[in-house]
Amino acid sequence: MKTLFKGGLIYDGTGRKPFKGDVLIEDDRIVKVAEKIRNKADKTIDISGYQICPGLIDAHSHNDFFYDRDDAEKFYRPFIEQGITTQITGNCSFSPFGMDKNTPHRDKIGGGLFDCKNPGSFADFKKRAEGNLFVNIVPLIGQGSVRAGMTGYDPAPYTKAQIEEELSYVREAMEGGAFGGSFGFMYEPDRYAKEDEIVAFAKEIAKYDGIVTVHPRANSIVSADYPLITKKSHLEMGVDEVVDIMHKSGCRMEYSHIIFVGERSWKLLGKLQKTFYREAFENGNPIAYDNYAFHYGASVITVVFPEWYAKLTPEEAKKPANRRKLELTILMYRKVLGIDWDDMVVAYISDDHPEYEGKTIPQCAAEEGLENLDMYLKLVELSNRAGSIYLGKYYNDDIVRSLMNDELSVFMTDAWIEDKGLQNIAAFQTFPQFFILAKKYGIPMEKIVRKMTGKTADRYKIPERGYLKEGYKADITVIDLDTMKVDESKPDFRPEGIVHVYVNGQAVMEDREYKGGKAGKVILKK
Numbered sequence: 069m070k071t072l073f074k075g076g077l078i079y080d081g082t083g084r085k086p087f088k089g090d091v092l093i094e095d096d097r098i099v100k101v102a103e104k105i106r107n108k109a110d111k112t113i114d115i116s117g118y119q120i121c122p123g124l125i126d127a128h129s130h131n132d133f134f135y136d137r138d139d140a141e142k143f144y145r146p147f148i149e150q151g152i153t154t155q156i157t158g159n160c161s162f163s164p165f166g167m168d169k170n171t172p173h174r175d176k177i178g179g180g181l182f183d184c185k186n187p188g189s190f191a192d193f194k195k196r197a198e199g200n201l202f203v204n205i206v207p208l209i210g211q212g213s214v215r216a217g218m219t220g221y222d223p224a225p226y227t228k229a230q231i232e233e234e235l236s237y238v239r240e241a242m243e244g245g246a247f248g249g250s251f252g253f254m255y256e257p258d259r260y261a262k263e264d265e266i267v268a269f270a271k272e273i274a275k276y277d278g279i280v281t282v283h284p285r286a287n288s289i290v291s292a293d294y295p296l297i298t299k300k301s302h303l304e305m306g307v308d309e310v311v312d313i314m315h316k317s318g319c320r321m322e323y324s325h326i327i328f329v330g331e332r333s334w335k336l337l338g339k340l341q342k343t344f345y346r347e348a349f350e351n352g353n354p355i356a357y358d359n360y361a362f363h364y365g366a367s368v369i370t371v372v373f374p375e376w377y378a379k380l381t382p383e384e385a386k387k388p389a390n391r392r393k394l395e396l397t398i399l400m401y402r403k404v405l406g407i408d409w410d411d412m413v414v415a416y417i418s419d420d421h422p423e424y425e426g427k428t429i430p431q432c433a434a435e436e437g438l439e440n441l442d443m444y445l446k447l448v449e450l451s452n453r454a455g456s457i458y459l460g461k462y463y464n465d466d467i468v469r470s471l472m473n474d475e476l477s478v479f480m481t482d483a484w485i486e487d488k489g490l491q492n493i494a495a496f497q498t499f500p501q502f503f504i505l506a507k508k509y510g511i512p513m514e515k516i517v518r519k520m521t522g523k524t525a526d527r528y529k530i531p532e533r534g535y536l537k538e539g540y541k542a543d544i545t546v547i548d549l550d551t552m553k554v555d556e557s558k559p560d561f562r563p564e565g566i567v568h569v570y571v572n573g574q575a576v577m578e579d580r581e582y583k584g585g586k587a588g589k590v591i592l593k594k
């Protein structure tokens with residue numbers, strides 16, 4: 069089956085200036101890219117006035133946890149409707165493989181964020197996922213999930229023998245075709261891993277020329293996981309740790325979802341860039357990062373709890389002395405971080421309480437005549453401590469603009485579809501938002517497309533993807549920049565301006581209509 073895309077503006081993923089031309093695909097391969105293609109095709113699609121790009125690659129995803137659900141398609145569709153054809157998964161220390169299939173700790177493998185239905189080896193995952201994917205997946209193995217599979221949330225440091233066992237899972241995954249591994253130093257149980265275990269894991273990945281992605285220990289100027297008084301800001305200390313692991317292990321390193329939580333963290337952008345530029349450009353080390361397009365992200369409702377408060381029983385937590393201490397702690401974080409109650413939007417409390425969804429804490433508090441803290445604690449309780457929120461002030465416009473122009477960054481969503489409650493806008497509108505911002509900021513579109521395609525493919529060493537190039541896989545996204553539209557007031561708004569999406573030569577979106585189909589593959593490292 070030959071399909072000819074005729075008369076579009078070609079952005080080939082290399083970052084060079086676009087040119088008008090045609091793209092011919094046959095089955096799952098691109099066979100020709102040229103200014104005029106005269107070959108006969110079974111189907112010709114007129115794309116004049118549109119832009120044609122390689123299928124977009126989401127550099128940071130958790131969509132390896134949803135393919136085996138009965139309602140799997142709903143978890144992938146909004147990403148396809150953004151033009152995404154490939155997602156890099158297994159981030160933030162979480163992967164649904166890398167453990168014994170009979171592990172007694174199945175409930176801990178997703179760190180409380182994701183439900184792992186079918187734990188097992190990488191080979192098990194590959195077999196189960198193949199033929200059941202709506203987009204392509206580039207798998208990484210998460211250290212936290214390996215650790216959880218072995219010892220749950222046990223904080224004890226690992227012995228040499230335990231580290232050896234951990235590495236056996238890494239080897240199985242890397243030999244099977246995984247692209248690397250991930251850390252998530254803010255999450256249980258990965259936060260308990262000590263340096264020897266961390267470096268051993270990264271070294272094992274490096275042996276296979278894999279990449280290591282890291283959710284750092286701090287995302288703000290101060291954070292709960294470091295002592296309060298330190299020489300450097302906690303955000304910088306988190307970066308230093310990542311650089312140190314790279315030096316000690318020799319791995320290729322990706323600092324995941326670079327963010328600056330709270331207004332007072334924003335000023336650290338320059339300092340962080342300086343460190344990364346020194347490592348990458350002066351010292352020639354393989355380190356880089358990825359970023360979002362929106363100013364806020366999803367979190368659990370208890371995210372502002374200090375560790376001591378989180379450990380209290382509900383009765384203890386209600387004692388006035390503890391409430392007062394919590395109030396002071398939160399006040400301090402509000403001041404020091406530059407983040408406040410109105411930066412917190414309720415996403416989900418419980419099935420019985422949809423009335424709070426989409427409202428800020430002060431909005432809820434005003435309606436019920438409560439103080440902000442009391443309102444917040446009421447919501448925590450109503451949700452059984454399992455509610456979710458959107459937390460604001462990761463960035464301002466200048467930071468997003470700077471990161472979009474930054475040589476080291478590629479683009480990602482880090483979002484997933486929620487079963488209930490308010491959806492995360494990033495799961496629906498991130499990549500179209502990047503296109504719109506590029507226009508607004510005057511950033512050349514070829515540079516933006518490259519950060520969604522070729523650059524990402526190069527960084528993760530994804531074979532035969534990321535470029536419109538003869539012989540490459542037919543992942544194709546056709547967009548219409550003139551009608552590109554998002555709606556920040558509606559998180560689950562379906563963006564406009566994505567015209568055709570092909571995954572491995574199969575049309576999953578045609579003429580702006582979603583078609584779907586299990587066209588995705590588990591991509592394996594060569």
Ligand SMILES: [Zn+2]
Nearest residue numbers: 160283324325
């Ligand atoms: Zn993360």
